[in-house]
Amino acid sequence: METRPIVTCFLRSEGEVLLLRRSNAVGSYQGQWGGVAGHVADDAGRDRDPETAARAEIDEETGLADAVTLVRQGDPFQVDDADQGVRWVVHPFLFDSEARTVETNEEATEAVWVHPPEILTRETVPRLWTAWDRVRPRVATVREDRTHGSAWLSLRALEVLRDEAALAEAGRTDELEPAERDGDDWDALAALAATLREARPSMVVVANRINRAMAAVTDESPAAVERAATEALNHAVTADRVAAAVAAEHVGDRLATLSRSGTVRVVVEAAAPEAVLVAESRPGGEGVSVAETVADSAAVTLTTDTAFGHELDAWSADTLVVGADRVLPDGRVVNKVGTRSAALSAAAADVDSYAVCATDKIAPHAEWDREERNSREVYDGDADLAVENPTFDLTPASAVTVVTERGVLGTDEIREIADAHRERAGWADGG
Numbered sequence: 001m002e003t004r005p006i007v008t009c010f011l012r013s014e015g016e017v018l019l020l021r022r023s024n025a026v027g028s029y030q031g032q033w034g035g036v037a038g039h040v041a042d043d044a045g046r047d048r049d050p051e052t053a054a055r056a057e058i059d060e061e062t063g064l065a066d067a068v069t070l071v072r073q074g075d076p077f078q079v080d081d082a083d084q085g086v087r088w089v090v091h092p093f094l095f096d097s098e099a100r101t102v103e104t105n106e107e108a109t110e111a112v113w114v115h116p117p118e119i120l121t122r123e124t125v126p127r128l129w130t131a132w133d134r135v136r137p138r139v140a141t142v143r144e145d146r147t148h149g150s151a152w153l154s155l156r157a158l159e160v161l162r163d164e165a166a167l168a169e170a171g172r173t174d175e176l177e178p179a180e181r182d183g184d185d186w187d188a189l190a191a192l193a194a195t196l197r198e199a200r201p202s203m204v205v206v207a208n209r210i211n212r213a214m215a216a217v218t219d220e221s222p223a224a225v226e227r228a229a230t231e232a233l234n235h236a237v238t239a240d241r242v243a244a245a246v247a248a249e250h251v252g253d254r255l256a257t258l259s260r261s262g263t264v265r266v267v268v269e270a271a272a273p274e275a276v277l278v279a280e281s282r283p284g285g286e287g288v289s290v291a292e293t294v295a296d297s298a299a300v301t302l303t304t305d306t307a308f309g310h311e312l313d314a315w316s317a318d319t320l321v322v323g324a325d326r327v328l329p330d331g332r333v334v335n336k337v338g339t340r341s342a343a344l345s346a347a348a349a350d351v352d353s354y355a356v357c358a359t360d361k362i363a364p365h366a367e368w369d370r371e372e373r374n375s376r377e378v379y380d381g382d383a384d385l386a387v388e389n390p391t392f393d394l395t396p397a398s399a400v401t402v403v404t405e406r407g408v409l410g411t412d413e414i415r416e417i418a419d420a421h422r423e424r425a426g427w428a429d430g431g
Helices: 050-062 116-120 128-135 139-144 150-170 186-197 204-215 222-248 262-271 286-294 305-314 339-348 411-429
Strands: 002-013 016-022 036-039 068-073 077-081 086-097 108-114 254-257 275-279 299-303 319-322 333-336 352-356 392-395 401-404 407-409
Touching: 002 050, 002 128, 016 050, 016 116, 036 050, 050 068, 050 086, 068 128, 077 128, 086 128, 108 116, 116 128, 116 150, 139 150, 139 186, 150 186, 150 204, 150 222, 150 262, 186 204, 186 222, 186 411, 204 222, 204 411, 222 262, 222 352, 222 401, 254 262, 254 305, 262 286, 262 319, 262 352, 275 286, 275 305, 286 299, 299 305, 305 339, 319 333, 319 339, 333 339, 339 352, 339 392, 407 411
Parallel strands: 002 086, 254 275, 254 319, 275 299, 319 352, 352 401
Antiparallel strands: 002 016, 002 036, 016 108, 068 086, 077 086, 333 392, 401 407
């Protein structure tokens, strides 16, 4: 049996993945649905590394090569096709895509964005779900990621719940790898939901969105959980997008920001400021990648966190825009450390300061977690001293204006939304 290494790539956008229907121009599995796929070897038979092959196939089959970012490369697996006399060695990949307009080539007749559980019901190439299973998000994705913002992680949490519920409903857990699944009945799915909502205590949007899904479950069945998780995911995507659009209306030509927020990035794209000031955003330094990205469309100045407060004034910023990992019921904002000093400096410099987020980031309670990082990032010596290395800090409500998909919110409106989130959290108690 001949062995042929191939790549299968999933492009993900707004919680959905791109599936292509294979045309008669391909040599196998015509008419079946798959991801972006192709041989690891190029047309001349020369070996390529799998990621190079994956990016080349994305370019050829979708035209989205410049819009994708690699999220994960999964472990390869084998698929034996006795009819064709071929052993496929599948290298699965997951990319996030910033665009959804696809330009297919002759290898596909249709292109659709769907929630991955549709893979379980469509006629697909062999073991397409196994490929997705190797790269899809897990509880560990939500718990351990220190690169992405909380809105991004909340979508991943909903994807975990959605996919596990779909597997339980399909009853296919024994047919798919790996054999161990987080949930195969209501109790297991409820336990999974509880685990997900506690995975990142400082990121209330994760808990709120899981609670939104579970509170909407109409009956204690996997199908109902899948349906509610999918609806909550769609709601979340729309809320994040609208919040950014509302905030963009308040932004001036010289915008300052820090850390990395997907919502703030959309604000920048929509507002198209002439110049952007970015703090490097330690610990983690994610502001650097933000600056690099924004540099394609605006004049960017990257500065240190310690200089950021001074630069807001000296650089003549007219707007400070930050994300929010949590808005407390009284309007105080929890966000990446450095936000407090930036907002207070903005107030002193008469610079408008906005925290942009969906209402799902409003916390039902006033508690928050600094999410302390490893002390050795600050001090690795032998002296007997205490080290504080928090991930988040707290900004007073008087220093920042909260903007959401519902518009600019006052403290009374924030408190009402917090009450609604608290009611939804009662699903686990049967309330």
